[in-house]
Amino acid sequence: MAAPAIKSRIPAKAKKGEIIEIKAQITHDMETGQRKDAAGKTIPRRIINKFVCTWNNDVIVSSDWHTAMSANPFVTCYALATDSGKIKLTFHDDSGEVYEQVTDITVE
Amino acid sequence: MANKVQGWSRRDVLAVAGAGAVAVAAPRTARATPQEADDLVKKLVGGAAAKEGKVQLKLKDVAESGAAEAVAVAVDSPMTAADHVKAIHVVAEGNPAPGVSSWFLTPRSGKAEVAFRMRLAKTQVVRAYAVMSDGSVWTAKQEIKVTIGGCGG
Numbered sequence: 013m014a015a016p017a018i019k020s021r022i023p024a025k026a027k028k029g030e031i032i033e034i035k036a037q038i039t040h041d042m043e044t045g046q047r048k049d050a051a052g053k054t055i056p057r058r059i060i061n062k063f064v065c066t067w068n069n070d071v072i073v074s075s076d077w078h079t080a081m082s083a084n085p086f087v088t089c090y091a092l093a094t095d096s097g098k099i100k101l102t103f104h105d106d107s108g109e110v111y112e113q114v115t116d117i118t119v120e
Numbered sequence: 121m122a123n124k125v126q127g128w129s130r131r132d133v134l135a136v137a138g139a140g141a142v143a144v145a146a147p148r149t150a151r152a153t154p155q156e157a158d159d160l161v162k163k164l165v166g167g168a169a170a171k172e173g174k175v176q177l178k179l180k181d182v183a184e185s186g187a188a189e190a191v192a193v194a195v196d197s198p199m200t201a202a203d204h205v206k207a208i209h210v211v212a213e214g215n216p217a218p219g220v221s222s223w224f225l226t227p228r229s230g231k232a233e234v235a236f237r238m239r240l241a242k243t244q245v246v247r248a249y250a251v252m253s254d255g256s257v258w259t260a261k262q263e264i265k266v267t268i269g270g271c272g273g
Contacts, residue, residue: 092230
């Protein structure tokens, strides 16, 4: 599998107290462990099992994912704009790898 | 009758075809049941009885594709420190595993709403549960028709 890439849509600026929308997508096969390859061997499970969104290291939303999440998961969540800083999206792979993306946001 | 000469009546052919269909279907019975979904919910939300209401489960009546169907869950809550949604759980009754995803929110989430795309193995009921900061549990469910399942195999 190619290295997962994270795409996100997060506003660069927000007013204090505004609720902003965070959209994120990661390219990932989300292999369920149910499928078999051409030789009839089961393809081992490998999914993103956890997604966390933090704002200046405070957790906004965290979530546990199971095999029923689609391939290339595309998610939407919300955050209350409090102060300028960094929004970090973290995806935890079954393999132990962690993929991150950090976006700067200015709050006026 | 040509069929009789070959030793196969139309009825025989249909009977065998029917048996074949059953044989093909049999290995695919590894699906969650509503009972398994109930057990999982008990684990996720504890013993509290879920009441209907407050939770809006947005998904189509007929899935375009079982591989990636858009689902959104919104909960009626002010999301203040005193009164907010602590968790949203989505459970599918007819997938190989009933758990879909669990979302843990905070007052910093601002709005009790999440959206994602899920896999659906067959026509089934999808349920959403919301656990509030006061411990109450609310739920909504909807049946979704699936013509092309999305769990591979």
